[in-house]
Amino acid sequence: MSLPFTIARTHLVSKPKQTIVAMLGVTFGIGMFIAMVSLMTGLNDMTEELAMTSSPDIRIYHDITADRPSILEHVNPQGINLVYHTKPKNESQKVRNALKIAEMIRKNPDVWGVSPQLTSQVFYNYGPVQLNGTIAGVDILEEDRLFDIKAKMKEGRIENLIVNPDGIIMGKGLARKLNAKTGDRVVITTPQGFTMTLKIVGLFQMGVGTIDNVKSYANISMVQNILQRDKSYLTDINIKLKDFHRAKAMAPQLQKTFGYKSEDWETANATMLLGVIIRNILTYSVSITLLIVAGFGIYNILNMTIMNKMKDIAILKAMGFSGSDVRKIFMIQSLIIGLIGSIAGLAVGFLLSLLIVRAPFDGGDVISIDHLPVNFEAKYYIVGIVFGVATTAIAGYMPSRKAAKVDPIEILRG
Amino acid sequence: MQVLKAHKVSKYFYEPEKFKVLKEIDLSVNKGEFLSLVGKSGCGKSTLLYVLSTMDTDYEGELEIAGQRLTGSDQNQLSKFRNAHIGFVFQFHYLLPEFTVLQNVMIPALKLAKYTLREIEARAYEKLTMLGVQEQALKPSNKLSGGQQQRVAIARALINDPDIIMGDEPTGNLDSYNTHVVFEIFNELAQRYKQTIIAVTHDEEFAKKSDRIIEMSDGKIVS
Numbered sequence: 001m002s003l004p005f006t007i008a009r010t011h012l013v014s015k016p017k018q019t020i021v022a023m024l025g026v027t028f029g030i031g032m033f034i035a036m037v038s039l040m041t042g043l044n045d046m047t048e049e050l051a052m053t054s055s056p057d058i059r060i061y062h063d064i065t066a067d068r069p070s071i072l073e074h075v076n077p078q079g080i081n082l083v084y085h086t087k088p089k090n091e092s093q094k095v096r097n098a099l100k101i102a103e104m105i106r107k108n109p110d111v112w113g114v115s116p117q118l119t120s121q122v123f124y125n126y127g128p129v130q131l132n133g134t135i136a137g138v139d140i141l142e143e144d145r146l147f148d149i150k151a152k153m154k155e156g157r158i159e160n161l162i163v164n165p166d167g168i169i170m171g172k173g174l175a176r177k178l179n180a181k182t183g184d185r186v187v188i189t190t191p192q193g194f195t196m197t198l199k200i201v202g203l204f205q206m207g208v209g210t211i212d213n214v215k216s217y218a219n220i221s222m223v224q225n226i227l228q229r230d231k232s233y234l235t236d237i238n239i240k241l242k243d244f245h246r247a248k249a250m251a252p253q254l255q256k257t258f259g260y261k262s263e264d265w266e267t268a269n270a271t272m273l274l275g276v277i278i279r280n281i282l283t284y285s286v287s288i289t290l291l292i293v294a295g296f297g298i299y300n301i302l303n304m305t306i307m308n309k310m311k312d313i314a315i316l317k318a319m320g321f322s323g324s325d326v327r328k329i330f331m332i333q334s335l336i337i338g339l340i341g342s343i344a345g346l347a348v349g350f351l352l353s354l355l356i357v358r359a360p361f362d363g364g365d366v367i368s369i370d371h372l373p374v375n376f377e378a379k380y381y382i383v384g385i386v387f388g389v390a391t392t393a394i395a396g397y398m399p400s401r402k403a404a405k406v407d408p409i410e411i412l413r414g
Numbered sequence: 415m416q417v418l419k420a421h422k423v424s425k426y427f428y429e430p431e432k433f434k435v436l437k438e439i440d441l442s443v444n445k446g447e448f449l450s451l452v453g454k455s456g457c458g459k460s461t462l463l464y465v466l467s468t469m470d471t472d473y474e475g476e477l478e479i480a481g482q483r484l485t486g487s488d489q490n491q492l493s494k495f496r497n498a499h500i501g502f503v504f505q506f507h508y509l510l511p512e513f514t515v516l517q518n519v520m521i522p523a524l525k526l527a528k529y530t531l532r533e534i535e536a537r538a539y540e541k542l543t544m545l546g547v548q549e550q551a552l553k554p555s556n557k558l559s560g561g562q563q564q565r566v567a568i569a570r571a572l573i574n575d576p577d578i579i580m581g582d583e584p585t586g587n588l589d590s591y592n593t594h595v596v597f598e599i600f601n602e603l604a605q606r607y608k609q610t611i612i613a614v615t616h617d618e619e620f621a622k623k624s625d626r627i628i629e630m631s632d633g634k635i636v637s
Contacts (some may be wrong), residue, residue, distance in 0.1 A: 003524045007510075014512035315508040318469060319522045319570075320497020322490045409464050412504055412582065 004325055008332035011305065019337065022301045025294035026341025027348055030388045033287035034349020037380045039356055040283040042373035044276045050367065051269035053206045056115075056146055056238035057247040059268065060101070060254060063261035064091045098234035101258050105239060110250070112242045113145035118223055118235045124216075125187040125195075126178040133174055133214035135188060137223025140169070146240040149204055149217075155182045156202025165219055167201035173213035175203050188226060196226045207368045291387055294341075295395035298334055302399040306330065313403055314411035323404035330403050334396025335389065342388030346381050417577050417610045418443040423465055423475035425458075435461050436473070437633040443578070443612060448604035450621035451614045453630035460582060462630065463614045467500060467580050468492045480577045497526050501571030501579045503613075505586035507563035509555035515542070515566050516551040523573045534573075541569040545599060561592035568599060572609075579603070581613035585620055597623060 012019045068089065072081040095101070095116075102116040117138040124131045136143075140161045144150050149158055154172050161167050168188075170180070180186055182200050189195045198218060205212050224233050239254075241247055247264035254262040266273060306313070313326055357374040418441070425436040435458045443449055451459045464470040466477065468484055471492070476485045480499050484492065501522075509518045519538040523529065529537065542548040545565040550558055555566065564584070571579050584600075585593040597620055603609035604625065613624070621627050629637045 003521070006524075007521075010512045311506075311508055312510050315502075315504075315510070316521075317493070318467070318496065318502050320493050320495075320525055322493040324490075325493075325525075409469050412469075412508075413460060413464070 004328035005332055008329045008336065011309075011329070012333055012336060015305075018301055018305070022298050022337045023341035023344065025297035026291075026338055026388050026392060027344040029287070029290035029294040029391075030342050030345025030384045031348030031352060032290050033283075033387065034346060034380060034384050035352035035356065036283045036287060037383075038349070038353040038374045038376065039372060040279045041377070041380065042375040044279060045375060046367075046369070046373040047272050047276055050208050051265055051272050052244065053147060054208050054211055055265045055268045057241045057244045057265050058239040058251050058254060058262055060095065060237040060239070060258065060260050060262040061235060062091075062093050062095050064088060064093060092233075093235045094229075094233050095235060095237060095260055096232075098232070098237055101260075102237050105237070105254070110241050110243070110246060112240045113142060114240075115139060115142040115146050115238045116234045116236070117143070117238065118220065118227070118229075118233060120223065120227055120235075121191055122226075123189040124174065124178055125189060126180045126184065129178050131174065131177055133171075133216065135168070135216050135218055135223055135226070137220040138217055139220060140217060143217065143238075146238055147206070152204045152206055154203045154205050158202065160201035161217065161219060164199060164201050165222060166196075166198050167218070168198045169202040169204055169217040170200050171212040171215045172203045172205040173209060174216065175200065177213065190226055192228070194226055194228055196222075198222070205368060209364075209367065212368070287387070291391045295391040298337060298392050298395040299399060302330060302334055302396055303402075305333070306399050306403045309403075310406060310411050313406045314408035317406065317408040318412060326406070327400045327404035330400035331393070331396055334392045334400070338389045338392025338396075339385075341392070342385045345388060346384055349381075349384065350376075415445045416442050417445045417447075417480060418466065418612070419476075419478040420466060421476040421478075423462070423473055423477065425461060425465060425470075425473040435633050436465065438475070439633075439635055441466075441628070441635065443610060445577075445610055446604060446608035448600060448611045448625040449613070450624040450627045451612065451630065452616070452618070452621050452627060457630045458633045459614050459630045463580060463582055463612065466612065467502070468496055497522060498574055499577045501574070501576035503564070503568050503571050503579060503581040503584040505583040507555075507560075507567040509563055509566060509570075511554070511556040513555060514552050515547065515555050515558065518555050518566060519570045519573055522570060526574050528574075538569070538573060541572050542566070544572075545569050561588060561595060564588060564592065564596060565599070568596070572603075578610045578612060581611065581615075583615060584613055585615065585617055593617065593620065600624075 065088065070081060070083045070086060072083060098116045102114045105111055106114050115138060117136050119134055119136045122133060122135045124133055140149070140158045144158055156169065158169065161169055175181070178186060180200055182203060185197050185199050187195055187197050221231070224231060227233070241250065244265065248266050251262045251264040316326060353374050353376065356372055359372065360370060361372045363369040420439060420441040423436055423439045424434065427433045427435050439462060451463060453459045465473045476483065478484065482495070484495065487495070510521070516535070516538055519541060520534050523534040523537065539548060539551065542551055545568055547562050547565045547569070550562055550566070555563065558566065585596050588596060600611050600613070601623065604611055615621050628635055
């Protein structure tokens with residue numbers, strides 16, 4: 001063991017209280033960092049997953065709310081055209097040639113699955129209860145490929161839909177509100193006033209209130225039938241990619257190719273994902289603040305130690321220790337404090353995370369979770385220890401450099 | 415044989431105003447000489463000692479110790495040189511309080527790293543025995559009496575077999591009994607082991623008994 005290390009260790013051991021206080025500063029900082037980052041990234045992952053379950057990677061639809069220039073602009077492009085109270089044109093939400101488009105998109109090697117479908121606002125009537133919600137006419141096998149519905153079925157099987165042309169698979173929350181069970185028949189009323197009685201053949205639960213409480217799946221032809229539309233009436237093409245991060249880049253290409261609005265999941269869930277950014281900012285700013293405070297603690301303690309050890313430093317230098325030897329002695333002290341403090345901090349963080357993940361948490365109607373999501377990735381533990389050691393190294397460097405510059409004559413002459 | 419040679423050493427203090435403390439001092443010390451530097455307060459004797467010790471590099475003139483020219487060497491070289499060639503005894507013992515007596519004596523040798531740990535320990539015991547404090551070897555250094563601490567400090571100065579021992583008022587903080595003991599030790603070192611010693615002192619008794627007295631006044635050697 002090298003001499004500076006031995007001296008550094010002796011210094012630390014001879015003042016155990018001071019050493020432990022300095023280490024606790026780091027331990028607390030790193031522990032909080034780990035606990036926070038674990039919970040926050042856990043929440044972020046959950047948010048992302050929810051975003052993925054509630055919306056396809058890319059959705060192509062006919063956006064009838066889009067701003068259209070008045071016809072006057074075509075006729076008289078140079079003039080000042082004022083048109084008051086323009087109303088949207090009576091346009092169908094239909095995506096023309098949807099099946100053809102789906103077929104073309106399927107050929108793209110990046111695409112995992114394509115599900116052309118039609119959706120509509122409807123009322124669900126069961127006895128005296130009337131609720132509004134949505135119905136999606138889908139090829140259930142394609143939809144399963146996109147959203148893994150099989151795994152989310154609480155009652156019944158998705159194949160039931162194929163064998164029952166008048167069946168629907170209903171969100172569990174919606175069924176609960178209607179007080180309807182599998183096998184019951186519910187009446188569907190469209191905005192246009194058409195009604196149809198359908199049989200519940202299964203219940204699904206995505207885990208997100210905004211879907212489970214409003215949505216049902218039925219066969220494409222049945223929904224076309226309810227809406228009194230022809231066989232080519234489809235309103236949405238949902239796409240799942242092999243790598244969902246590519247959605248943002250691909251959506252504009254699709255929009256350009258097919259002329260219909262195509263929206264990627266990040267845009268569709270912008271508010272949800274804003275939370276991710278805010279949580280990241282919070283995590284890192286709080287953690288860095290804690291570490292800086294710990295760093296100042298170490299800086300202070302080392303400074304005090306060095307003040308008290310002026311004589312020792314002077315005699316060491318007289319006896320032949322160079323400035324860098326002296327600097328090493330104090331740097332080693334701060335690094336030992338940092339390393340042990342950080343390792344203890346990782347343990348504290350891990351224990352805190354275990355506590356958090358065990359605490360019961362009711363997501364209510366919005367999200368079906370019973371405890372908070374916590375991320376136990378090793379990556380953050382490595383970041384933690386690097387942070388901890390780096391902070392102590394910086395905090396220790398300045399006092400150590402001062403120690404290295406001590407002029408022995410000034411002290412030894414008294 | 416000359417161990418130390420100083421040629422035309424001058425030094426200035428700049429605070430509060432420029433002042434010439436040492437005025438072209440020539441000094442040579444032979445091996446085995448026990449030399450006392452005396453003079454009134456402010457005559458520059460301590461200043462001279464610190465220049466000779468290589469710790470103070472802000473001087474004019476030339477300094478040579480053990481045949482090695484030291485003027486103009488950088489701090490790291492000088493640190494190494496001090497470690498191997500010079501032992502220090504100050505008015506206060508300056509033992510490191512967290513370490514045992516034995517560890518304190520061993521530290522300069524561990525720094526030099528010329529011998530193995532076992533050899534260094536044996537040598538440290540040898541020096542402590544020579545100074546009659548071997549019984550205290552494993553005690554924390556701050557548990558010893560003042561006289562014992564000073565003897566440990568001398569053992570520490572001797573551990574690397576230095577060419578010169580430099581003392582800045584080595585008996586300044588001791589009672590007459592311990593002053594006598596320390597003087598006897600220095601004397602024995604010089605006589606028996608041919609150890610060169612340069613000591614700054616106020617103590618006339620102490621100075622009188624040494625081999626050679628150099629008296630300084632106003633930055634010059636007067637006798």
